Amino acid sequence: MKSVRRLLLALAIGLLIVPAASRADDAPDPYSGLASQSFEDIAQAITTLAASGNPQAAPTIAALQNETLFVTPDQALLIKTDDGYTNARTGEKVADVVEDDLANVRVNNAVRRAIEAASGALDLVSPDPATRLRAAAQVFTSRDPTSLPLLGAALAKETNAQVRTALLQAQAAAQLASNAGSEADQLSAVATLLARGDIEAKSLLGSLHDNPQAVLAKATAAIASIERMERLWSLAQGLFYGLSLGSVLLLAAAGLAITFGVMGVINMAHGEMVMLGAYTTYVVQSAIAAAAPGLMGFSLMFAVPAAFLVSGLIGVLIERTLIRFLYGRPLETLLATWGLSLVLQQAVRTIFGSSNRDVTTPGWMSGSDAVMGLTITYNRLYIIAFAVVVIGLLMAVLRYTALGLRMRAVTQNRRMASAMGIRTPWIDALTFGLGSGVAGMAGVALSQIDNVSPNLGQSYIIDSFMVVVFGGVGNLWGTVVSALTLGIVNKFLEPFAGAVLGKIVVLVALILFIQRKPRGMFPLKGRAVEQ
Amino acid sequence: MNRLSTTICVILVLGLASLMAILNLATDAGSALHVPTYAVSLVGKYLCYAILALALDLVWGYAGILSLGHAAFFALGGYAMGMYLMRQIGTRGVYGNAILPDFMVFLNYKDLPWYWHGFDNPAFALLMAVLVPGLLALVFGWLAFRSRVSGVYLSIITQALTYALLLAFFRNDMGFGGNNGMTDFKDMFGLPLQADATRAGLLVASAVMLCACLLVARFVVTSRFGKVLIAVRDTEARTRFLGYRPESYKLFVFVLSAIMAGIGGVLYVPQVGIINPGEFAPAGSIEAVIWVAVGGRGTLVGAILGAVLVNAGKTYLTGAFPELWLFALGFLFILVTLLLPKGVLGLLQRARS
Numbered sequence: 001m002k003s004v005r006r007l008l009l010a011l012a013i014g015l016l017i018v019p020a021a022s023r024a025d026d027a028p029d030p031y032s033g034l035a036s037q038s039f040e041d042i043a044q045a046i047t048t049l050a051a052s053g054n055p056q057a058a059p060t061i062a063a064l065q066n067e068t069l070f071v072t073p074d075q076a077l078l079i080k081t082d083d084g085y086t087n088a089r090t091g092e093k094v095a096d097v098v099e100d101d102l103a104n105v106r107v108n109n110a111v112r113r114a115i116e117a118a119s120g121a122l123d124l125v126s127p128d129p130a131t132r133l134r135a136a137a138q139v140f141t142s143r144d145p146t147s148l149p150l151l152g153a154a155l156a157k158e159t160n161a162q163v164r165t166a167l168l169q170a171q172a173a174a175q176l177a178s179n180a181g182s183e184a185d186q187l188s189a190v191a192t193l194l195a196r197g198d199i200e201a202k203s204l205l206g207s208l209h210d211n212p213q214a215v216l217a218k219a220t221a222a223i224a225s226i227e228r229m230e231r232l233w234s235l236a237q238g239l240f241y242g243l244s245l246g247s248v249l250l251l252a253a254a255g256l257a258i259t260f261g262v263m264g265v266i267n268m269a270h271g272e273m274v275m276l277g278a279y280t281t282y283v284v285q286s287a288i289a290a291a292a293p294g295l296m297g298f299s300l301m302f303a304v305p306a307a308f309l310v311s312g313l314i315g316v317l318i319e320r321t322l323i324r325f326l327y328g329r330p331l332e333t334l335l336a337t338w339g340l341s342l343v344l345q346q347a348v349r350t351i352f353g354s355s356n357r358d359v360t361t362p363g364w365m366s367g368s369d370a371v372m373g374l375t376i377t378y379n380r381l382y383i384i385a386f387a388v389v390v391i392g393l394l395m396a397v398l399r400y401t402a403l404g405l406r407m408r409a410v411t412q413n414r415r416m417a418s419a420m421g422i423r424t425p426w427i428d429a430l431t432f433g434l435g436s437g438v439a440g441m442a443g444v445a446l447s448q449i450d451n452v453s454p455n456l457g458q459s460y461i462i463d464s465f466m467v468v469v470f471g472g473v474g475n476l477w478g479t480v481v482s483a484l485t486l487g488i489v490n491k492f493l494e495p496f497a498g499a500v501l502g503k504i505v506v507l508v509a510l511i512l513f514i515q516r517k518p519r520g521m522f523p524l525k526g527r528a529v530e531q
Numbered sequence: 532m533n534r535l536s537t538t539i540c541v542i543l544v545l546g547l548a549s550l551m552a553i554l555n556l557a558t559d560a561g562s563a564l565h566v567p568t569y570a571v572s573l574v575g576k577y578l579c580y581a582i583l584a585l586a587l588d589l590v591w592g593y594a595g596i597l598s599l600g601h602a603a604f605f606a607l608g609g610y611a612m613g614m615y616l617m618r619q620i621g622t623r624g625v626y627g628n629a630i631l632p633d634f635m636v637f638l639n640y641k642d643l644p645w646y647w648h649g650f651d652n653p654a655f656a657l658l659m660a661v662l663v664p665g666l667l668a669l670v671f672g673w674l675a676f677r678s679r680v681s682g683v684y685l686s687i688i689t690q691a692l693t694y695a696l697l698l699a700f701f702r703n704d705m706g707f708g709g710n711n712g713m714t715d716f717k718d719m720f721g722l723p724l725q726a727d728a729t730r731a732g733l734l735v736a737s738a739v740m741l742c743a744c745l746l747v748a749r750f751v752v753t754s755r756f757g758k759v760l761i762a763v764r765d766t767e768a769r770t771r772f773l774g775y776r777p778e779s780y781k782l783f784v785f786v787l788s789a790i791m792a793g794i795g796g797v798l799y800v801p802q803v804g805i806i807n808p809g810e811f812a813p814a815g816s817i818e819a820v821i822w823v824a825v826g827g828r829g830t831l832v833g834a835i836l837g838a839v840l841v842n843a844g845k846t847y848l849t850g851a852f853p854e855l856w857l858f859a860l861g862f863l864f865i866l867v868t869l870l871l872p873k874g875v876l877g878l879l880q881r882a883r884s
Contacts, residue, residue, distance in 0.1 A: 266683050325869055330683045331597045332868040335824060338817050339864020346857035462694050462813065465687050500698050507695040511688050515674040518684055 031089050034060075034105055035075045042105065043114035050118035058122055060088045065115050070102040078102065124154045129163050136166035143177035143204070169196050176219075179210045186215040194222040202226045237374055238491050244380035246487025247387035248446065250480060252460040253467035254390055255439030257479040259315075261468050262398075262411050263431055265323055266334040269341035270464060271457025272348075273315060273436045277307035277443020278452045279348060282357045297362045300444060307440035315436025319429045327428075341457070349454040359447040383445050390441055395476055397434070407431045411474075466510050472520030482521060486510075533830070536876075537749055540832045541742045548578070548738030552731035571730050573846065575802040577839045578737040582744055582795030584822040584838035585831060586788040589748050591820070592829030593757065594784050595764035597686045599816050600693030601792055604664035606810035608793030610700075610707060611663060613806040614647060615656030616716040616724075623717055633715070634708045644706040653720055660797045661790045668789030669782070676778035676785075681767070690813050697811035712807025719801055730802070737798045741835065744791050748831050751787065760784060821860070824867050827874025836875060 033045025046064070049057045059079060063069040068080040069088060077088035078097065085094045107115075123135035132154070139151065151171045158164045172189035175181045181189070193201040205219040205226075252274060259267045267273075281303040288299050295302075322340065326333040361379060368377040398404035409417040410427045418424045443456075450456060463486075471482030486506060493502035514520075551574060554566040583605045590596040617632040626636040630643055649655040671692060675685055703709035722729045751757050762770045763777040771777055800806045809815070819838075826837025841863070848856040871878060 266686075322865065322869070331686065332872070334597070334683065334686060335817075335820060336865045336868040339821075339861040339868075342857045342861030342864070344861075346854065346861065349857075350854060458814075462690060466691060469684060469687055500702055504695045504698050507691050507698075511671075511691055511695075512674070514680060514684060514688050515678045518678055518680045 031077055032075065034064075034069070034077055034088075035071045037106070039106065039108050039111055042107075043111050046111065046114040046118050050121045056089060056091050058126065059091070061115060061118055061122065063088065064105055064107065064111075065119070067104060067107065069105045071105055072097075073101050077105070121150055124150055124167075125157075129160045132158070132160070132163045133166050136163065136170045139170040140166070140173045141200070143173045148174050148178075148180060168192050169201075173204055176204065176208055176211065176215070183212045183214060186211060187218055190215060190218045190222050194225060197226050197229055199230075202230075233374060238495075239488065240374060240376065240380075242488030242491035243484065244384055244487070245491055246484035247384045248449070249463055249467050249487050250387045250483035251383070251390060251442035251445050252439075253464040253479055253483055254387075254394060254442065255435040255437070256464045256468050257471075257476055258394070258435030258438065259432055260465070261474045261476070261479065262407065263428070263435070264330070264411075264473075265327075265432065266330050266337065267323075267432075267435075268334055268338040268461065269318070269344060269457075270337075270436075270439055271459075271461035272341045272344040273311045273439035273457070274443040274446060274460060275348065275454065275457035276311050276314060276344070277440030278359070278447035278450075278456055279352060279357070279443075280307040280310045280440065281444045281447040282352075282359050282452055285360055296360065297364065299360070300362060300365075300448075303444045304441055307444045308437040309440075311440025311443065312433040312437030315439075316429045316433035318436070319432035323432065324425065324428065341461075345454045345457070352454075354454060357452040359452050361448055365448065379448050383449065386445050390438060391476070391480060394434075394438060398476070403427075403430060407434075466507070468520075469514060470510055470520055472522035475520070475522045478520060478522035533749075533753075533832075536830075536832045537745065540835060541745065544578070544738050544742055544835070548574070548734050552735050555727060555731050568727050568730050571727075571734050572802045575730070575734040575737045576799065577842045578734070578741050579795045579799035579802065580819070580822065580842055581835040581838040582737075582741050582798070583792050583819050584826070584834040585741070585744050585748060586791035586795065587819050588823045588826075588828065588831055588834035589751070589791070590785055590788045591823060592831070592834070593752050593760050593764060594781050595681075595767075596781060596785060597682075597820065598689045598785075598788075599686045599813060599820065600689035600691075601788070601819055602816040603693035603696050603811055604668060604789040604792035605796040605799070606696075606700075606806070606808075607664045607667065608660040608796030609800040609806045609810060610713075610796075611650070611656055611660035611793070612797040612800040613713040613716075614650040614707075615653055616719055616801065617713050618647075618651040619719060620715065620717050624715070632708075632713070634711065634713075635706070638703055638709075640706075647706065657797065661793050664789040664793035664796075665786050668786045672782045672785040676781045679778075690816070693811050693816055694813050697808055697813070700808035700811060708807070710808060712805060712809075714805040714807075716801065716804060724801055724804070733798065733802050737802070740794055740798060744794065745831060745835065747787075748791070751784065752831070756780070756783075818860070821864050821867065823874075825863065825871075825874055827876030830874070830876050833874050833876035840875070 030045040030049040033041045033048065036042060036045070046061060049060060060069065060077070063079040070078045070080060070085075072078060078085040078094060079088050085097045086092060087094050123131050124139075126132055126135070136151075148171065151167055151174065155164065155167050155171065158167055169192055172192040175189045176186060176193070179186075190205065193205055202223055205223050208216060208219050211219070252271075255273060256267065256270050259265050259270065281300070284303040284306050285296070285299045288295050288302065318337075318340065322336055323333060326336060365379045365382055368375055370376075398407065406417070406422050406427050407430070409420070409422060410424050410431070414424055417427075446456065446460070450459075467483045467486060468479055470486065471478030471480070490502055490506055493505055496502075497505055551566050551571055554564050555568060555571050558565040560567075583601065586604070587598060587601045590598055590601075620632065622629050624633040624636075626633055628636050631640055635643070650659070671689075675688065680688065699705055700707055700712075701710050707713070716724050718724055719729075722732070724730075752760065759770065759775055760780050762773075763775070763780050767777050796806075796810075818841075822838040822841050823834045824837070825841055826835065827833030841860075844859065845856060848859055867874065873880075
């Protein structure tokens, strides 16, 4: 079948190119061929028509394919449309047709093959650039040398730059694969493929063997250069994945950097604050789906503040009822908050069930885009952006607001702050609420990439603590650097060691690191550290 | 008081375990006095947990090291025992391979990995069961205490340690059975594991080992060494200025504790009949901490009491009201830390005085 198609295509091209120069005068009129009774004439007419570049060729062949092409008794061709008939040759409307006199243009398998081949050739000169692009890509993969003349013809009148590049690449591929054209042509073809620089170009260049020596040498050099670019891009891709994992870690750890880093409270229920944020997203989306489905695309905009409020309020509640009794007893705090995390997990399991909840990803967040040699998935990109915004806001709150000033005052010197008239218990509750609220916002982001289940928080708690400890307790910038470092190191270890072993290596490295620098990368200095 | 409670504890543990073993073996199934075999193994399991709790109390109660990864040592001991039991299966496995355990045949192993050699010898396996946890504790503790990692930081890295081991043992390439672990054991020391007599014997052995560990731990904490240890726990800096080396004291007790936990694991595996990476889960280690807290931290006997009480409660609740168990455990953590800082034993002491 394929070879038949190729033969027919070759025929089509031959007919297109060879008589091209003098076509206007002495080429047999394809339309009269179509009206013929002989299948052979019809098939030949199709090929001629396809090659003619006639704007009426495409609708005529399409009509033939749909069996809406008819012959009148006086050998005129009519296309049946929804509202009457048009003349196939001119495209003009035809009035007063006697339907009983019409006969279908006859089609058999040979004719069908001719139609198929012709539509492939037609695509290269189709008025729609997207179709031309697709046809060019097809030739690039088939590397069919018989398409070369047709490609030349198409290139001669191509004006769209993108399609032109694709056509040139297709031409280069066909030329090199069949060892066609002069050495100079082939050398420029290698250059074209090098400019394309992807894996297909590389495999094509690698498969050459019969070409002239100079071409082969240049191809080898081009392969090396493509491989160099590939390594560079895969490095960049790894960096992107690392950044994206790092910002997930950062989001998960940001709240902890406040509650543990700034306040010194070991909150083992931190992961559950994240989990509550994810469930808030689910509830918000369910509410929107029920009340205003049109707003679904903006559901996350509602979920972020809602999650901040839910987790933040629960955080304040926890601080008031549990943690304030345990200040200065870090190990007891650890145990009590662990207990709390079990209670919260079970409560969520009782309310929502233990199976995963479906959280919808809005359309603008899904999908991906290839930028140069990089694959950028939108949800990862948005999470990186979200992490930047959250950390920026957090730092701004701590640095520039009255609340932030008081928080820093209380954590640096509680008694002095109290003597200055700051209500320290109230500030404690708000600080804890802020940290928990940030964890809740992280939950919204994590609901987009992870399963929303009662165990969601558990999987982040150890990582979060490692991030904060590695970065240096009480130092938000340290947390940022540490999260990104861990994310990138993890992703770069993965290809060598596999995901699990990579993670183990990172954990062991962290344990060893803490032995060397027990207070993290960026330790706080001064007396307060010893307490 | 402490000596008295220790004596009472030893008598109770040994007496009750022997009584259960005798009632299981000497009476018929229909008799009102009969103790079913599952109950024998269940209590045996509690006693193994009690050994773990005791080991944890030794480091947490007396040296102030809150280890959130102690179950790792327990599991390592268990894995050593599991490896011995796997080798004992021999040709009775599904694939009938005399050398390779079933999971290795399944994973296309050609030869026994080097670290599996010798585990067909019970003495070697038992040696490894105490040596491996002990060595891990030695290396980890040496690194940690030397650089004065303490308090919460130490807790977090012990948790990271057990988490790393959990991930490692989940891997099939590790050669420890991956996430299925090891199970389907047939016999140990030539005795069939399913037999009532073996089960009863294991219960008594667990009771004896628990009492031995209790006496060793008590000897350590009441000695001159133990006094320094308590000083380290309460004011490490001052003890250092007095000329002691706190890291050596902590290291010794940490290694001793890891070995005890390993022994607990050895007795645990034949009684529950399975060992898998789940034993390394950080949650399990933290649960062990609550046993100690419930019984009373720094009392040794309290740890045993707590382990048995909490686990009995767990058995009952997970059977009767499965969804309530995590609520109960969670509130137990909260209430004990808020209201019972000295645990049940502290409550009893207050009631007496």
